[in-house]
Amino acid sequence: MSTNGDPAPLLELDGVNTYYGQIHILEDSNLKVGEGELVCLLGGNASGKSTTLKTILGLVRPRTGVVRLAGEDVTGLPTAYRIRRGLAIVPENRRLFGPMTVLENLEMGAYLRPRADLKEEFERVYTLFPLLYERRSQLAGTLSGGEQQMVAMGRALMSKPKLLLMDEPSMGLAPILVERSFEIIQQVNQAGVAMLIVEQNANVSLSIADRGYVLSTGRIVLEGRAAELLANEGLRKAYLGR
Amino acid sequence: MSESSYALDTDPRPGPLAAGVSVVRRHPLAALGVVIALVALWLGIREGWHELAQATLNGIVAGNYFALGAVGLTLIFGVLRLVNFAHGEFLTFGAYMLIAANALGLPLVVSAVVGVVVTAGLALSLEVVLWRPVRRKRVGELQLLLLALGLAYVMRYTISFVAGPEDRASGADVTAGVTILGLRIGRTELIVTLVGLAAIALVAIGLRYTSLGRQMRALADSIELSETTGIDTDRIVLVTWAISGGLAGLAGIIYALPAGTVNPQLGFTLILSIFAAVVVGGIGNAYGALAGGMLIGVAQEWSTLVINPSMKVAVGFAVLILVLLVRPQGLFGRARSVER
Numbered sequence: 257m258s259t260n261g262d263p264a265p266l267l268e269l270d271g272v273n274t275y276y277g278q279i280h281i282l283e284d285s286n287l288k289v290g291e292g293e294l295v296c297l298l299g300g301n302a303s304g305k306s307t308t309l310k311t312i313l314g315l316v317r318p319r320t321g322v323v324r325l326a327g328e329d330v331t332g333l334p335t336a337y338r339i340r341r342g343l344a345i346v347p348e349n350r351r352l353f354g355p356m357t358v359l360e361n362l363e364m365g366a367y368l369r370p371r372a373d374l375k376e377e378f379e380r381v382y383t384l385f386p387l388l389y390e391r392r393s394q395l396a397g398t399l400s401g402g403e404q405q406m407v408a409m410g411r412a413l414m415s416k417p418k419l420l421l422m423d424e425p426s427m428g429l430a431p432i433l434v435e436r437s438f439e440i441i442q443q444v445n446q447a448g449v450a451m452l453i454v455e456q457n458a459n460v461s462l463s464i465a466d467r468g469y470v471l472s473t474g475r476i477v478l479e480g481r482a483a484e485l486l487a488n489e490g491l492r493k494a495y496l497g498r
Numbered sequence: 499m500s501e502s503s504y505a506l507d508t509d510p511r512p513g514p515l516a517a518g519v520s521v522v523r524r525h526p527l528a529a530l531g532v533v534i535a536l537v538a539l540w541l542g543i544r545e546g547w548h549e550l551a552q553a554t555l556n557g558i559v560a561g562n563y564f565a566l567g568a569v570g571l572t573l574i575f576g577v578l579r580l581v582n583f584a585h586g587e588f589l590t591f592g593a594y595m596l597i598a599a600n601a602l603g604l605p606l607v608v609s610a611v612v613g614v615v616v617t618a619g620l621a622l623s624l625e626v627v628l629w630r631p632v633r634r635k636r637v638g639e640l641q642l643l644l645l646a647l648g649l650a651y652v653m654r655y656t657i658s659f660v661a662g663p664e665d666r667a668s669g670a671d672v673t674a675g676v677t678i679l680g681l682r683i684g685r686t687e688l689i690v691t692l693v694g695l696a697a698i699a700l701v702a703i704g705l706r707y708t709s710l711g712r713q714m715r716a717l718a719d720s721i722e723l724s725e726t727t728g729i730d731t732d733r734i735v736l737v738t739w740a741i742s743g744g745l746a747g748l749a750g751i752i753y754a755l756p757a758g759t760v761n762p763q764l765g766f767t768l769i770l771s772i773f774a775a776v777v778v779g780g781i782g783n784a785y786g787a788l789a790g791g792m793l794i795g796v797a798q799e800w801s802t803l804v805i806n807p808s809m810k811v812a813v814g815f816a817v818l819i820l821v822l823l824v825r826p827q828g829l830f831g832r833a834r835s836v837e838r
Contacts, residue, residue, distance in 0.1 A: 272695070282831030313726055340695050347726060353719045355783060355830075366729045367709055415728065 264327030265290045266342075266450050272321030274311050274397065275330065281307045283474045285321070289419060289452050292446045295369045296453040296482070296490075297462040301473035306348070307452045308471065312452075313345060314338050325456055326418075340368055342418035350408040354397030358388055359394045361407050365414030373416075381410040384440070400493075402433045409440065420444065422453045428458060438464055462486045505652040519824065526825050530793075533716065537800065545803045548680060555681050559756075561795025562694030563589070566749035568775035569701055570742030570788035576782030577738050579639065584644040585746055586765030586772065587653035592617040592747025593754035593764055594661055600669045609669075610755075614747045620735060621743025624649075630735075650766075658762040665759040667694065687756035694752045697745070698788055705784050713773045714738055718782050719794060721812025771798070771811060774818040780828030789829060793817065 269287040274282040282304050289295045291371045294434070297306045312323060314335040323331045325341045330427065339468055344365070353361050366377050382389040385406040396407055412420055426434040426440065433458070442464045445451050455461040462468055462482045469493060470478035478491060522529040535823025542550045571585045590612045599609035632645065643686075676686040705711035713734050717724045725731050753768065754760045775794045794814045801813035821829065 261718045313724065315722065325567050336730045339726070345726045347723060351720065351723050353716050353723065355719055356715060358713055360715075363709075363712060364727050364729070367713065380785075411727065 268324040271320040272318045274318045293466045293479045296465040296468045298458045300482040303471040304474040338348040343416045344417035345421040346412045350380045350404040352396040357393050359392040361411050365411035377414045421449045426457045528548045533599040557796030557799035559691050559791035560783025563749040564775045566794045567743045567772040568616045568791045569784050572776045572787040574742050578729045584650040586769030587751030588746035590765035592750035593760045596751050608779045610751050613751050614744045617747025618740040618744035621739040665761045668760050670755040684756050690755050690759040691753040770816040773813045778821045783830040786830030795832050
């Protein structure tokens with residue numbers, strides 16, 4: 257795309273250190289996601305995955321280090337601003353606005369977009385998830401896990417993001433639905449949306465990812481091409497090393 | 499999540515009582531309708547249909563200020579997890595601002611608008627000078643609760659100090675009455691009730707059909723999730739305070755005008771019933787608060803047909819207890835409980 261050298265990556269964490277009170281959660285985190293890339297961030301419980309996402313979103317601020325979106329330093333800027341710059345998230349457990357309808361949930365994802373574009377966005381999401389059209393007036397809290405996943409994904413896509421963050425998409429889903437989820441993730445990525453998938457399930461995410469990072473107790477201990485990581489024996493070790 | 503509901507559904511042989519309770523749980527509004535119809539039938543046969551109709555009308559009059567008070571309280575709780583005990587004092591404040599504006603020579607209708615606007619302004623200012631700073635300092639929930647309780651006392655006694663503890667005339671004509679289909683209603687009462695119902699309809703429509711309303715409902719469900727969808731949460735919190743305060747001011751005015759007099763205890767005498775309306779409707783659910791307010795109002799007035807009217811506040815709480823026994827999440831609280 258860019259003619260002069262590397263374009264700035266969509267997302268970059270540069271030497272990020274995040275604390276909760278006195279507790280050092282993320283230690284010198286460096287991470288990049290380029291245009292159209294599918295990257296996964298692997299790690300077990302309490303490895304710092306959620307904190308990484310929160311730092312990217314600006315829900316927590318790093319003590320030192322820089323968060324950049326498309327080259328712009330957004331470290332001190334609020335979440336709403338970052339979302340406007342093309343970031344979106346499918347939160348953990350597919351959190352939806354339970355007392356609101358499917359349609360309203362989708363609208364909440366798109367309310368930053370001009371009203372004229374809404375129709376187009378709805379069509380895109382309904383093409384990807386025809387079931388959501390049938391369920392549009394149902395309360396989101398009454399949907400099944402798989403359906404909630406579609407709404408959460410649809411809501412994130414409504415904002416037409418450049419980079420989509422996924423917080424443990426496989427969590428709590430039946431194996432068949434996990435497979436289906438990752439097919440959809442791949443499909444969305446192929447449509448040009450860059451993705452950062454935070455997962456415990458290393459095999460399934462590495463099988464579709466371009467690159468991967470492995471987090472352990474707040475440090476990135478491994479990184480590389482997905483195929484290399486899949487073959488890496490150290491992965492299991494690092495992974496289970498809490 | 500799905501696993502736990504699976505475990506509940508496999509309960510092998512539910513008894514007839516449990517089966518009945520489960521039907522009520524699944525169709526709470528239909529069940530409520532049946533209960534209301536049965537109570538109405540019983541009261542109508544026992545006390546006479548005309549008396550029942552009159553009590554129902556009185557209940558709708560009362561339901562207005564309960565509903566308008568409750569919707570602001572529930573939105574603030576939903577958005578900030580703050581149990582605003584000082585909400586009752588917003589009602590009192592609104593009524594006193596009406597009297598003050600009226601005393602300055604403004605006509606009653608204009609004074610009412612002044613009361614609503616100034617109360618909204620007060621709620622906004624309190625957010626800026628008090629609530630936002632303490633939230634930023636991460637003050638705990640219990641401390642916030644006590645702070646709200648303390649604020650209620652400070653406001654009540656400040657009003658009492660400035661305006662005097664005695665009853666003051668609210669300035670409306672409370673002697674003129676209207677008779678519609680044989681039912682009596684004060685003229686002022688009729689006017690404020692129509693205004694109140696219009697306000698309730700506006701709130702419901704606004705929450706449903708405007709972007710601002712949807713954002714407020716989204717925030718009331720989860721502030722963090724709202725933030726990650728790009729909502730400017732600080733702005734919506736301010737708007738929610740303004741609406742909460744404005745509606746509370748309106749509720750106080752709607753109560754004060756037909757009552758003819760106002761004293762600093764106004765909000766305090768109503769706040770418990772307003773809390774009952776919030777909980778009955780499902781905490782944090784704005785539609786629930788509107789419906790809960792009406793339900794509590796009508797239940798209290800119906801009860802005066804068979805018991806001493808001074809006991810009617812207890813009836814509101816009897817309704818609360820019954821609803822909570824069958825549906826701990828309140829009438830409209832269904833979807834919320836599924837999530838976590």
